[in-house]
Amino acid sequence: MIRVFLPAYNEEVALERLVKKFDAEFKSTGTAYDITVLDDGSIDKTADVARRLGQSYPVKLLRHPANQGLGQTMSDGLSHLAQISADNDIVVTMDCDDTHDPKYLSSAFTKLQEGFDMVILSRYQTGGGEEGLSRTRSVLSRGAGLFLKLFFPIKGVWEYSCGYRVFRASSLKKAIQAFGKDFVRFGHMGFVVTPEILIKFNMLGFRIAEVPFILNYDRKPGKSTNRPLRTIRGYFALVGAYCGRKARV
Numbered sequence: 001m002i003r004v005f006l007p008a009y010n011e012e013v014a015l016e017r018l019v020k021k022f023d024a025e026f027k028s029t030g031t032a033y034d035i036t037v038l039d040d041g042s043i044d045k046t047a048d049v050a051r052r053l054g055q056s057y058p059v060k061l062l063r064h065p066a067n068q069g070l071g072q073t074m075s076d077g078l079s080h081l082a083q084i085s086a087d088n089d090i091v092v093t094m095d096c097d098d099t100h101d102p103k104y105l106s107s108a109f110t111k112l113q114e115g116f117d118m119v120i121l122s123r124y125q126t127g128g129g130e131e132g133l134s135r136t137r138s139v140l141s142r143g144a145g146l147f148l149k150l151f152f153p154i155k156g157v158w159e160y161s162c163g164y165r166v167f168r169a170s171s172l173k174k175a176i177q178a179f180g181k182d183f184v185r186f187g188h189m190g191f192v193v194t195p196e197i198l199i200k201f202n203m204l205g206f207r208i209a210e211v212p213f214i215l216n217y218d219r220k221p222g223k224s225t226n227r228p229l230r231t232i233r234g235y236f237a238l239v240g241a242y243c244g245r246k247a248r249v
Contacts, residue, residue, distance in 0.1 A: 001089045002026065002033040003081050003169065006096040007073040012045040013221040014098035019053050025102040034058040037096070038077045041067035071187030074163075074197070079176060079183075087170035093163055094121075097220045100164040104213040108166040117171035117206035118198070122159035125212035132218025147235060148195050151243045154202050157210055160195045164213060171206055178204060185241065192234030199242050 004022060008015060019035060026033045035057070037050045041064045050061040062080065064073065074093070081091050090112060094100040100121065108119040123130050124145070130138060141161060148160040176183045179200055186192045201208060 001086065002031055002092060003085050003089050004033060004035040004092045004094075005077045005081050006035060006037045006094065007040060007070060007077055007163075008037050008042065008046050008050070008096040009040045009067065009070075009073075010042045010044045010046060011096045011221075012042075012049050014219075015046060015049050015096060016053060017098050018096060018102075019057055019059060022102050023057055025105065029106075034060060036060045036062060036077065036081065038062045038064065038073050038080075040064045040069070040073045069188070069190045071184060071190050071193040074193045075184035075187050078172065078197075082169070082173045082176050085169035085173070087173070089169040091167040091169050091172055093165050093167070095163055099216050099220050101213070101216065104164075104211070105166065107211040111209045111211060112166060112168055114209075115207060116209045117168050118201050118208045119166045120157065120159050120198070120208065120210045121162060121164035121166075121213040122157075122210035123162065123213065123215050124158040125210050128212030128214060130215040130217060132216060132220070137217075144231075144235065148238070151239045152195075152199050152202065154198070154208055157198075157208055159210055160198060161191070162215070163194050171201070175200055175204055175206070186234055186237055189230055189234035189237065191231050192238065195235070196238060199238060203242065203245065 022035060037059060039047045039050060039061060047061060047063060050059055053059045054061060085091060104121055108121060111119040122128050145158055145160045183200060184193055184196060186196055
């Protein structure tokens with residue numbers, strides 16, 4: 001079973017597009033799947049769209065009554081997926097804004113079959129790239145990745161901040177059990193959750209790989225909710241908390 005998790009905030013336009021792409025991708029291969037949407041206090045019709053889609057597709061809706069940010073949403077969503085997944089399930093996370101395309105998943109699944117625990121969909125692998133991202137955002141994103149790689153070097157990994165990932169469910173469960181409530185320690189710092197989870201997997205010695213994908217930022221219907229200064233502070237907090245440390249399990 002493929003378990004897809006979509007953290008959603010004001011994604012009434014993109015959500016339906018993405019769900020239909022998932023359905024087409026998995027139907028073509030006869031793959032069983034479900035999609036969990038965690039609506040993080042949206043003020044648009046995201047929840048209504050998710051409920052309507054649930055009548056035709058295997059879409060389940062969870063809700064935060066008020067906006068709590070990406071960090072807490074990822075923490076709650078992954079904890080839920082760990083609880084409902086079998087050990088041999090696969091967990092997929094990606095942005096809910098239609099900038100990540102499900103068509104790249106097959107190569108990530110192949111990597112899991114090779115024994116990896118986490119596979120990152122990466123702009124920086126051969127064949128990857130980005131479209132519609134401003135030069136400023138592109139430079140900042142690459143610079144942030146290089147900063148994190150300096151302090152948390154992971155062989156073969158260059159994409160530290162992208163949330164498009166595939167996990168072996170059994171490994172996700174072990175990581176959450178190992179760190180407990182500190183699995184996402186910096187949830188209040190929003191987008192910092194993405195590298196934090198990667199760092200935690202690396203601390204546990206899990207095998208991590210990348211496969212290429214194209215980020216289609218030009219398909220994003222709304223504005224980014226990322227707050228760059230808070231994210232930068234969060235990266236320094238990660239360095240202070242985890243640089244050079246291994247997990248105690």
